[in-house]
Amino acid sequence: MFINEAWAQAAGGFGGGGFESIFLIVAMFAVLYFLMIRPQMKRAKEHKAMVDALQKGDEVVTAGGVLGRISKVGEGYVGLEIAPNVEIQVQRTAVQTVLPKGSLKNT
Secondary structure (H helix, E strand, O other): OHHHHHHHHHHOOHHHOHHHHHHHHHHHHHHHHHHHHHHHHHHHHHHHHHHHOOOOOOEEEEOOOOEEEEEEEOOOEEEEEEEOOEEEEEEHHHEEEEEOOOOOOOO
Protein backbone atom coordinates (compact mmCIF):
# COMPACT_ATOMS: atom_id res chain seq x y z
CA MET A 1 0.00 0.00 0.00
CA PHE A 2 2.75 2.46 0.86
CA ILE A 3 4.87 1.42 -2.11
CA ASN A 4 2.18 2.31 -4.65
CA GLU A 5 1.82 5.76 -3.13
CA ALA A 6 5.60 6.26 -3.29
CA TRP A 7 5.64 5.35 -7.00
CA ALA A 8 2.79 7.74 -7.66
CA GLN A 9 4.69 10.57 -5.96
CA ALA A 10 7.91 9.89 -7.87
CA ALA A 11 6.15 9.83 -11.25
CA GLY A 12 4.75 13.32 -10.83
CA GLY A 13 8.11 14.85 -9.80
CA PHE A 14 11.19 15.95 -11.75
CA GLY A 15 11.91 12.58 -13.38
CA GLY A 16 8.87 12.63 -15.65
CA GLY A 17 9.85 15.16 -18.35
CA GLY A 18 12.28 14.20 -21.10
CA PHE A 19 12.36 17.57 -22.87
CA GLU A 20 13.16 19.49 -19.70
CA SER A 21 16.09 17.20 -18.91
CA ILE A 22 17.60 17.58 -22.37
CA PHE A 23 17.12 21.35 -22.26
CA LEU A 24 18.84 21.53 -18.88
CA ILE A 25 21.87 19.57 -20.16
CA VAL A 26 22.14 21.74 -23.29
CA ALA A 27 21.87 24.90 -21.18
CA MET A 28 24.65 23.67 -18.87
CA PHE A 29 26.95 23.02 -21.86
CA ALA A 30 26.17 26.47 -23.27
CA VAL A 31 27.05 28.13 -19.96
CA LEU A 32 30.25 26.06 -19.74
CA TYR A 33 31.23 27.10 -23.27
CA PHE A 34 30.64 30.82 -22.77
CA LEU A 35 32.18 31.04 -19.28
CA MET A 36 35.19 28.71 -19.62
CA ILE A 37 36.03 27.41 -23.08
CA ARG A 38 35.54 30.54 -25.20
CA PRO A 39 37.62 32.91 -23.00
CA GLN A 40 40.44 30.34 -22.84
CA MET A 41 40.46 30.03 -26.63
CA LYS A 42 40.57 33.82 -26.94
CA ARG A 43 43.54 34.06 -24.54
CA ALA A 44 45.39 31.30 -26.42
CA LYS A 45 44.81 33.08 -29.74
CA GLU A 46 46.12 36.38 -28.33
CA HIS A 47 49.20 34.64 -26.86
CA LYS A 48 49.96 32.95 -30.18
CA ALA A 49 49.73 36.30 -32.00
CA MET A 50 52.05 37.89 -29.43
CA VAL A 51 54.60 35.06 -29.73
CA ASP A 52 54.50 35.24 -33.54
CA ALA A 53 55.17 39.01 -33.41
CA LEU A 54 58.32 38.75 -31.25
CA GLN A 55 61.32 40.54 -32.70
CA LYS A 56 64.86 41.46 -31.75
CA GLY A 57 65.01 44.22 -29.14
CA ASP A 58 61.67 43.45 -27.46
CA GLU A 59 61.73 43.43 -23.66
CA VAL A 60 59.86 40.41 -22.30
CA VAL A 61 58.94 38.43 -19.20
CA THR A 62 59.06 34.63 -19.40
CA ALA A 63 56.69 32.22 -17.68
CA GLY A 64 59.41 31.60 -15.07
CA GLY A 65 59.63 35.30 -14.24
CA VAL A 66 62.91 36.02 -16.07
CA LEU A 67 63.15 39.54 -17.50
CA GLY A 68 65.26 40.14 -20.58
CA ARG A 69 65.74 41.72 -23.97
CA ILE A 70 65.46 39.53 -27.06
CA SER A 71 68.82 39.31 -28.84
CA LYS A 72 68.13 36.43 -31.27
CA VAL A 73 64.90 35.12 -32.72
CA GLY A 74 64.76 31.55 -34.02
CA GLU A 75 62.09 29.14 -35.19
CA GLY A 76 61.25 27.73 -31.75
CA TYR A 77 63.63 29.55 -29.43
CA VAL A 78 64.65 33.10 -28.62
CA GLY A 79 67.87 34.35 -27.09
CA LEU A 80 67.34 36.58 -24.06
CA GLU A 81 69.98 38.94 -22.78
CA ILE A 82 69.27 39.01 -19.06
CA ALA A 83 72.41 40.96 -18.08
CA PRO A 84 75.34 42.47 -19.99
CA ASN A 85 77.12 39.60 -21.78
CA VAL A 86 74.72 37.00 -20.29
CA GLU A 87 72.37 35.32 -22.74
CA ILE A 88 69.99 32.40 -22.26
CA GLN A 89 67.85 30.45 -24.70
CA VAL A 90 64.13 30.00 -23.97
CA GLN A 91 61.25 28.59 -25.97
CA ARG A 92 59.16 31.15 -27.78
CA THR A 93 56.02 29.91 -26.03
CA ALA A 94 57.65 30.57 -22.64
CA VAL A 95 57.43 34.32 -23.31
CA GLN A 96 54.48 35.48 -21.26
CA THR A 97 54.42 39.26 -21.67
CA VAL A 98 56.03 41.88 -23.88
CA LEU A 99 56.99 44.92 -21.82
CA PRO A 100 56.91 48.51 -23.08
CA LYS A 101 60.21 49.76 -24.52
CA GLY A 102 62.53 51.16 -21.86
CA SER A 103 61.12 49.04 -19.02
CA LEU A 104 64.48 47.34 -18.45
CA LYS A 105 67.35 49.58 -17.44
CA ASN A 106 70.94 48.78 -18.29
CA THR A 107 72.99 48.59 -15.11
